[in-house]
Amino acid sequence: MTQLPDSIEDSVISAILGGRLRPGTRLGEAKLAEVYGVSRTRVREAMMRLETRGIVHVSARRGWFVVEPSATEARAAFQARRVIETGMLRDLHTLPGDAVAHLRAHVEEEREALHTGHVGSRTCLLGDFHIHLAHAFGNAFLTDILRDLTARTTLVSMLYQSDQDAAASSDDHAGIVTLLADGDYAGAARLMDEHIRRVEDGLDLAAAPDPLAGLREILSPGAPA
Amino acid sequence: MTQLPDSIEDSVISAILGGRLRPGTRLGEAKLAEVYGVSRTRVREAMMRLETRGIVHVSARRGWFVVEPSATEARAAFQARRVIETGMLRDLHTLPGDAVAHLRAHVEEEREALHTGHVGSRTCLLGDFHIHLAHAFGNAFLTDILRDLTARTTLVSMLYQSDQDAAASSDDHAGIVTLLADGDYAGAARLMDEHIRRVEDGLDLAAAPDPLAGLREILSPGAPA
DNA sequence: CTCAACAGTCTTGTATACAAGATTGGTGCG
DNA sequence: CGCACCAATCTTGTATACAAGACTGTTGAG
The missing domain is CATH 1.20.120.530 (GntR ligand-binding domain-like)
Structure with missing residues (x-):
């Protein structure tokens, strides 16, 4: 088995488990490729594997996103x-x-x-x-x-x-x-x-997924203008 | 979601379920690409998805194979x-x-x-x-x-x-x-x-997977010389 | 005759180039 | 002032080119 794609997968999953990666976060291929020091090909492999596992999904020509379960x-x-x-x-x-x-x-x-x-x-x-x-x-x-x-x-x-x-x-x-x-x-x-x-x-399933989560963080009090 | 890779996946799986694809069968990228009329890229996508689902596995630089469960x-x-x-x-x-x-x-x-x-x-x-x-x-x-x-x-x-x-x-x-x-x-x-x-x-788990299954068929009595 | 070394061929691994669509920001009309 | 349209930019989708390793068949020595 290849070594690096697995590492990308594990990296993403552990980031999710650790709460560092929230639902809906966009995972750009180019950005990930730079982070991991590989080409987009490897990143795409990892993303497609994660998609099969139900962890991320792809929106056509927009990018990969951490899933937001309904x-x-x-x-x-x-x-x-x-x-x-x-x-x-x-x-x-x-x-x-x-x-x-x-x-x-x-x-x-x-x-x-x-x-x-x-x-x-x-x-x-x-x-x-x-x-x-x-x-x-x-x-x-x-x-x-x-x-x-x-x-x-x-x-x-x-x-x-x-x-x-x-x-x-x-x-x-x-x-x-x-x-x-x-x-x-x-x-x-x-x-x-x-x-x-x-x-x-204990879940509040009535609470609709918040599409503004990312924005909210940025606009929270204390953030730089 | 893309359309054709899914179709390759389903095609392979239904071939397995129907017994037309046996464990250990080699699935060459080039051959599949020709069969489905797409490039190797799409075939590789499908194979990698099937690999994460545990249906096929890849042997480095030798090819993809239908899994042979131990x-x-x-x-x-x-x-x-x-x-x-x-x-x-x-x-x-x-x-x-x-x-x-x-x-x-x-x-x-x-x-x-x-x-x-x-x-x-x-x-x-x-x-x-x-x-x-x-x-x-x-x-x-x-x-x-x-x-x-x-x-x-x-x-x-x-x-x-x-x-x-x-x-x-x-x-x-x-x-x-x-x-x-x-x-x-x-x-x-x-x-x-x-x-x-x-x-x-009802399984005979002592029966080791037969690596010669393909050969045996060819060499069975009645086969052309 | 047997076996080891080697060249040729085939297959996957990886990167890159280009096409197609989506988004964004700007511009001009109403 | 608001809105529709359009160009520029960015991102993924797909194919292709080339590199790297595995296998096969041959050849030559012992």
Whole structure:
């Protein structure tokens, strides 16, 4: 496999997970090519791959944009995650020996990020928990699928979630890990279902995506004239 | 969205679902470009999209090949389908009014294909059932995911399934539709679990992918010298 | 006869050139 | 003053050219 296009993809995705790239942001081929020091060809490859994964989309002869999930898509993305993650836990019968320890350590990281308050790494870690869980389950396909779905739900949260209750999410994660440690996989599945539903219900899907987000930032008080 | 690359993608996928394209088949860019009457650029786009969907892979400077799932990947692909499809049915509480009728009609088509005996359309229809079911569930993301996973499991079957018991599969499908009609979604989920497990267990994962499949055909008795 | 080295051919990898459409800013008419 | 029209600019869409590596078949030595 080529090396650099993958790196562009990962770079974009981690920027989304970290909240540095918002829905609707334009990704110009020329600009990206300069940033990564490659030609447009490679950038286009990466963009088309990301498009297939549902992370960006192209508007003909206008450019590439980070997707802005509609209310319908937002619901569907969370539902998909719920179906897959609970299905995974329900199918679970054994877990690798070190999995619980890893997950516990991860939750501990979340806790720290909550206190230090860095919103980017916090969001990123909260999403990563689910990916790590999928990894522990041991199915590479499901892990990849959930990675992309998590990126999507992160974008959804940026659009529709006014105040992300990160502490509650982290508590849910901790509870899930505890149940897993006890071998209560059905219980973990139930809690996961509640957990994702809770996040989903916290969304304000009536809030239309704000096409002026970029402008607003620039015009906010304190910005240079 | 562009029009032709999608058509190349769909064309390749439907060829796989119909058994006309076997695992390991080489897809040369120049040849495909000629077939579709476009330049290599468009072909490469389509191939890269299919690669991110896990349908083909590229071997550096040798060409594009239809993926040949390993035994591990074969198991994982079926497990992923099982997790998602049972998760979907368990999450189900209502179904669109015409869904059951559509599914029933589809199963009827399967039956007919079983009798006429055209192996290509039969395989295609058996896979399509699951995609139609996902469509009835109404989640576009899950539908797309299952479409790709079904393509993968079709490839798995070509590699590891000596004799596909199509009749039994179709009976399972009919049973699932009956349970859905009764509103017994939990029962449908259980039967789906058994169904996919049955197909999975029917695989001979010890049978290593045969790199000589193409040769063998040519050298089989009766072939011209 | 066997095997290693090599030249030729073929295929993908990457960049670049040019075409086509979209957007923007300006200009002139009503 | 407002609005429609138009030219200039910018961005992606597509094709093509060339570079780099892999494979094949041949040739020659041992």
